[in-house]
Amino acid sequence: MRKNIETDHDIIIGSPAAAAPAPASLAADATTSSPTPTPVGRSWRSRLLGQLTGFGLVGGLAFIVDLAVYNLVRATVLDDSPIWSKVVSVSVATAVAWLGNRYLTFRRERSPHPLREAALFAVVNVVGLLIAAGCLFVSHYVFGFTSQLADNISGNGVGLVLGTAFRFAAYRWFVFAPRTRTLRLPRTAHLPSTAPTGGLS
Known part of the structure; x- marks a missing residue:
């Protein structure tokens, strides 16, 4: 009786069905169910996020410059000309925005x-x-x-x-x-010459 119980236990534990690996289709589903982003996609998203952040920072700085220059010019040299004060402040703020975007936000693309x-x-x-x-x-x-x-x-x-x-x-x-992009073509392999090396053609 004890021998039969041990035999049945060995069959259950050591049976081929219990030790068999999972089907290939299930393994493939487990592999494809959670795709990982490619390095190119991650690089593109991080680059766009960096550009948006730099663009926001430069825009905020330009707004502060516009406000400060306008009030400074309006209170000093152009106290009776609000329109020209705004022209001066916008011009200075635009120059600051261009320099900030050129050397910070889009420094790699300038x-x-x-x-x-x-x-x-x-x-x-x-x-x-x-x-x-x-x-x-x-x-x-x-x-x-x-x-x-x-x-x-x-x-x-x-x-x-x-x-x-x-x-x-x-x-x-x-x-x-x-503005310019260099088109790099792959080098063609050196194929053996098909021209006859001797004899009559």
């Missing part, structure tokens, strides 16, 4: 031609300003939302968001995009 890059940067900023002004114009004169709250929502809310999104996209894919 162009070897800084004057051309600065001109493109200025054009993009003018277009971004027109986007914000266009949102204010449509809200105020087309839809008839003339309250100060509506003007702030359209100009400093919707317009600011759309203009900022446009500027970042234009900076990344137009202003600071590489």
